[in-house]
Amino acid sequence: MIVLFWDIDGTLLTTAKAGAFAWDDSVREVTGCDYDLKSVQIAGLTDYQIAVNTFKNLGINPTPDLVERLVHRYEELLPSSLPRRKGRVLDNVREVLEYLRLERQDIRSYLLTGNTRVGARAKLVYYDLVDYFPEGAFCEDVSDRATIAKRAVKLARSKGEVAKESMFVIGDTPHDIKCARAISARTIAVATGGYSVDELSSYKPWHLCARLPSPKTFVQLLDSSKDTQLPIPSEVVPPHSQ
Numbered sequence: 001m002i003v004l005f006w007d008i009d010g011t012l013l014t015t016a017k018a019g020a021f022a023w024d025d026s027v028r029e030v031t032g033c034d035y036d037l038k039s040v041q042i043a044g045l046t047d048y049q050i051a052v053n054t055f056k057n058l059g060i061n062p063t064p065d066l067v068e069r070l071v072h073r074y075e076e077l078l079p080s081s082l083p084r085r086k087g088r089v090l091d092n093v094r095e096v097l098e099y100l101r102l103e104r105q106d107i108r109s110y111l112l113t114g115n116t117r118v119g120a121r122a123k124l125v126y127y128d129l130v131d132y133f134p135e136g137a138f139c140e141d142v143s144d145r146a147t148i149a150k151r152a153v154k155l156a157r158s159k160g161e162v163a164k165e166s167m168f169v170i171g172d173t174p175h176d177i178k179c180a181r182a183i184s185a186r187t188i189a190v191a192t193g194g195y196s197v198d199e200l201s202s203y204k205p206w207h208l209c210a211r212l213p214s215p216k217t218f219v220q221l222l223d224s225s226k227d228t229q230l231p232i233p234s235e236v237v238p239p240h241s242q
């Protein structure tokens with residue numbers, strides 16, 4: 001069994017920052033302050049981390065209650081903000097997901113996202129990808145992406161045995177590459193979000209491409225992984241072996 005953990009923003013789709021309207025409106029309702037999320041670098045951060053950053057940028061103490069209120073209101077406003085920008089499903093994404101659904105029942109896809117469950121669902125419903133992802137691991141609190149990744153592994157393994165060599169994180173930021181290391185998965189990094197191929201290459205993903213490959217190339221890549229060794233992530237190399 002091969003397991004794929006998919007990031008959403010910049011990997012499956014782009015909302016063209018339409019979600020920022022919902023965010024800024026939520027900030028205004030909760031704090032009374034104006035905010036411009038589009039001017040802040042948030043690629044790869046979880047929704048709760050973005051909330052904490054927002055309060056800090058506004059000089060407000062990010063109490064758990066305020067963070068919850070901001071994220072919850074954002075979730076409520078998101079569906080109506082998505083049509084305000086012309087986003088799209090990224091190149092080859094629908095083709096790959098459709099190919100996997102029809103041809104490769106031995107490859108299972110899950111979401112592994114810094115979006116909350118409700119926020120993720122709003123985006124996938126709007127871009128008509130929701131049926132490809134019955135399950136996933138989402139942002140539930142202020143903990144980091146590695147924590148979400150560990151939940152994703154637990155979820156995948158609850159359905160059957162999954163070898164480390166058969167787990168892939170597909171994402172567009174260094175945060176995705178780091179969270180893949182935290183679960184000893186391989187990263188397929190795509191430069192379709194906020195980071196270029198050059199920027200991503202310095203984080204040494206297992207595979208790096210300008211955009212998601214065509215379905216045939218993509219599955220060849222997955223199948224070829226059985227013959228290539230998984231590098232030991234630098235974070236987990238014990239000091240005495242260096």
Ligand SMILES: [Mg+2]
Pocket residue numbers: 007008009010011043044171172173193
């Ligand atoms: Mg992303």
